[in-house]
Amino acid sequence: MNFELTISPIADIKADIELIIVVDKNFKHKFVKDKKLLKRAGFKAGQDETLLLIEKNRLYVGIDSISSSNIRVAIATAVRELLSKKYKTLKIASYMNSPKCTAVFRAMVEGFILGSYTFETYKSKKSKKSIKDIFISLEEYNGYTLNMEACTKALHNGEIRANATNFTRDIVNTTPDDCYPVVMADIATSLAENSNLECKILKPKELKKEKMNALLAVARASRHKPRVIHLSHKPKNPKAVVTLVGKGLTYDSGGLSLKPGNSMVTMKLDKSGGCTVLGVMKAVNEMNLDVEVHGFIGAVENMIGGDAYKPDDVLVSKKGTTIEVRNTDAEGRLVLADTLTYAQQEVDADYIFDYATLTGASMIAVGQYTTTIMGNSDETKDLIIKAGKSSGELVTKLDFNPYLRKLLKSSIADICNISSSPYGGAITAGLFLDEFIEKRNKDKWVHLDIAAPAFLEHSWGENPSGGSGVGVRMTLTLLEKLAKNA
Numbered sequence: 191m192n193f194e195l196t197i198s199p200i201a202d203i204k205a206d207i208e209l210i211i212v213v214d215k216n217f218k219h220k221f222v223k224d225k226k227l228l229k230r231a232g233f234k235a236g237q238d239e240t241l242l243l244i245e246k247n248r249l250y251v252g253i254d255s256i257s258s259s260n261i262r263v264a265i266a267t268a269v270r271e272l273l274s275k276k277y278k279t280l281k282i283a284s285y286m287n288s289p290k291c292t293a294v295f296r297a298m299v300e301g302f303i304l305g306s307y308t309f310e311t312y313k314s315k316k317s318k319k320s321i322k323d324i325f326i327s328l329e330e331y332n333g334y335t336l337n338m339e340a341c342t343k344a345l346h347n348g349e350i351r352a353n354a355t356n357f358t359r360d361i362v363n364t365t366p367d368d369c370y371p372v373v374m375a376d377i378a379t380s381l382a383e384n385s386n387l388e389c390k391i392l393k394p395k396e397l398k399k400e401k402m403n404a405l406l407a408v409a410r411a412s413r414h415k416p417r418v419i420h421l422s423h424k425p426k427n428p429k430a431v432v433t434l435v436g437k438g439l440t441y442d443s444g445g446l447s448l449k450p451g452n453s454m455v456t457m458k459l460d461k462s463g464g465c466t467v468l469g470v471m472k473a474v475n476e477m478n479l480d481v482e483v484h485g486f487i488g489a490v491e492n493m494i495g496g497d498a499y500k501p502d503d504v505l506v507s508k509k510g511t512t513i514e515v516r517n518t519d520a521e522g523r524l525v526l527a528d529t530l531t532y533a534q535q536e537v538d539a540d541y542i543f544d545y546a547t548l549t550g551a552s553m554i555a556v557g558q559y560t561t562t563i564m565g566n567s568d569e570t571k572d573l574i575i576k577a578g579k580s581s582g583e584l585v586t587k588l589d590f591n592p593y594l595r596k597l598l599k600s601s602i603a604d605i606c607n608i609s610s611s612p613y614g615g616a617i618t619a620g621l622f623l624d625e626f627i628e629k630r631n632k633d634k635w636v637h638l639d640i641a642a643p644a645f646l647e648h649s650w651g652e653n654p655s656g657g658s659g660v661g662v663r664m665t666l667t668l669l670e671k672l673a674k675n676a
Contacts, residue, residue, distance in 0.1 A: 191306060192323045193299060193345055195338065200327040205281035207247045209268055213285065214255055221283050224248065238267045247277075256287040258297035259582040265301025266652035272321060273306065281325040284341070289334040292344035293580070298326075299348030300355075300663070304652040307356050309363045350476045351666050355659035358469030362645065362657025366441035366458050370414035371489035374438055374461065377468060378419045378487070385475040392418040402528040404507045405488055408521045411445070411498035412491035418529060419464075419487040420536065421471045428482035430672040433539035434471075434665065435529055437522045437546035438464025438489035445492050445518030446500055459645035459657065460522070463545035464489060466640070466661040473666055480673040484537045488529035492521045504603045508532060509626055514603035522548050523619055524607060527626045534628050541570065541672075542635040544623065545661050551615030552588075553642035559650065560584040561640050561660060564620035567633035574636055577668035582652065583660060584643070588617050595621050 196203065200221065210221050212235035217225050224243055228250065233241040235252030237260060242249045251268040253260040272280075286294045302324060310316045326345075328336040361369060361377065375391045382389035394415050397406055402418070409416035419438075439460035443449060449457070464487035471485040499505070503515045505524065508531040513524065526544060533542070552562045561578070563585055565571050571587055578585035594617050597609040605625055609618035620637045627635045643660045646653055653659075 191303060191321065193349070194323065194325050195328060195341055195345065196325060197328050197338065199329045200281060200283045203281045203325050203327060205279040205325055206277040207249060207272070207280050209265075209280055209282045210248055210250050211261070211264060211285050212250055212252045215252065238264050240268055240271050242271060256285055256294060258293045258580065261285065261294050262297040262301040262304070262582050263651045265298055266305025269302055269305035269321070270649070273308070273317070273319065276320050278320055279323045279325070280321050281327065283327050283329055284336055286336065289336060290340070292340050295341055296344040296348035297582070299345050300352040301652055303349065303352035304355060307359060307654050309360065309654075309656055311360075311364070347477060350473050351663050354469040354473035354666070355662045357472055358465045358659035358662050359654070359657040361465040361468060362459060362462050362659070364458065366491070369458070369461070370440045370491055371409075371417040371438070372414065374440065374464060374468075374487065374489040375417040375419055378421055381468065381472055381475075382421065386423070387471060387475050388422040388424065390420040392420075400508060400532060401506075402508045402532065404505045404513060404524040405490060405528040407499040407503065407505050408445070408492050408524050409490045411495035412493040414440070414491045417489040418532065419485070419489060421467075421485040423471060423474045423479070423483045425478070425480050425482060427480070429480050430540045431482040431537065432484070432669065432672065433533050433537050433542045434467045434483065434485045435526065435533050435542065435544040436464035436467035436485070436487045437461070437526055437544070437548065438487040439522055439525065440489060440491050442492045442519070442521065443494055445521060446494055446498050447517045447519040448494065449519060456645055460547050461489070462547050462640060462644035462657065462660070465657070466545045466659070466665070469659060469662040470665045470669075473662065474669060477666070477670075479669050481669050483669065484533070484539065486529055486533040488525040490525050492518070507626070511605060511625060512603040514600040514606045516606055517608045520608045520619075522546050523622045526623055530623065530626050534631055539631075540634060542627070542631055543574070543638060543665065544635075545638050545640055547641040547644050548639045549616045549619045549641055551619070552639040555588065555616055556586055556642060558642050558646065560586055560642055561638050562586055562588045562616055562642075563636055563638050564588050564590060564617060565636040566590070566624070570633060570636050573668055574638065574664070577664045577671070581663040581667045583664040585664070588620070590617060590621055590624070594618050598622055
């Protein structure tokens with residue numbers, strides 16, 4: 191998909207189809223050309239409502255108001271409608287609510303790329319994506335002229351962010367037989383070879399030397415050996431240092447605490463946190479952000495076998511904290527415990543964010559579309575909340591409390607890997623991770639449970655069914671802000 195900016199009026203641009211946005215049901219706007227036909231067809235121009243006028247080669251889509259989120263979703267919805275059509279070129283005017291703020295413009299570009307995503311790796315017959323070229327007119331809008339240089343930069347960054355999201359989606363959607371720990375390490379190595387990123391891979395010998403026994407226990411029964419990945423983006427004079435940690439369970443059978451058959455389907459999604467870190471690192475390098483960013487991924491497969499770790503085992507983590515295992519399906523927190531400890535050993539960061547499809551309880555609490563976040567500092571959590579709103583991702587806080595913390599007590603070890611109560615499972619998982627955050631880093635750390643939005647049963651908004659790439663744009667928004675304001 192190629193984008194071209196032009197100062198030519200929209201009427202002078204030749205294209206197979208024009209995409210017209212109707213804002214707040216305002217059919218009197220100069221870009222709306224078919225008022226009578228729209229009325230006759232019953233088009234109300236509600237948010238994301240579309241109408242294709244084949245005879246006019248015009249597609250209309252409604253938005254409630256001009257905002258980044260509304261534009262991104264509306265464009266993605268419109269593009270999905272055109273995927274099966276034969277239009278090769280498309281033109282659209284610019285819809286911005288400020289001559290200087292280009293966030294809406296960038297969201298438009300993201301909508302085109304995110305909405306056109308399909309995953310067809312395993313299909314023998316691939317669909318042909320029809321739209322190749324998109325012409326965006328910078329014609330005067332709302333009485334002001336748009337700046338070509340600012341819009342070009344927004345276009346460039348929008349492409350990077352959206353392509354990184356789709357890159358993440360591809361890895362999430364790849365089957366466990368084709369994406370196991372070594373493959374994730376190879377992806378990271380390839381990113382570094384083709385960029386300025388640095389990459390370090392820890393193999394089993396190094397993991398044993400680092401005493402990452404909790405992670406190694408989870409990996410023990412799999413024929414695919416674990417890896418811990420460390421990608422680094424190191425500008426000369428960074429405005430901040432940020433550590434990202436991702437859960438990379440390339441497949442989770444539940445171990446000896448075996449999942450029901452239906453629950454094992456889609457368990458390729460359990461690597462989503464690690465995939466998000468890969469996508470962010472790719473984009474950070476391409477945008478050359480003035481923030482030092484370190485991405486750590488614990489890449490492991492949790493399987494069954496004669497060498498599997500067991501309920502009743504007591505593991506000695508890298509930190510030295512002993513963990514009683516009561517459920518081998520609570521494995522992600524064991525992997526993250528050691529990976530978080532290692533990340534804090536290697537990097538003295540200003541912020542630490544971890545991403546994990548950690549609990550079904552998170553989805554039960556807030557529904558399928560929302561990331562839940564936990565931590566000790568409201569100020570740090572608010573950075574994520576604001577970045578989520580700016581990027582169009584839904585995020586909400588779940589508060590820690592001392593009563594739930596008590597439920598992780600073990601009579602034979604320092605801590606138990608699951609709570610003694612079935613309630614508050616997302617929070618008790620976050621509290622478990624908190625035990626492995628050093629005191630000096632308590633207020634720097636936020637845990638993001640992305641179990642709900644990481645893998646979708648059906649498309650919604652700008653997200654397709656399958657892997658969504660959740661967290662990529664949100665994290666990049668935060669990193670961009672740190673690069674500008676720190």
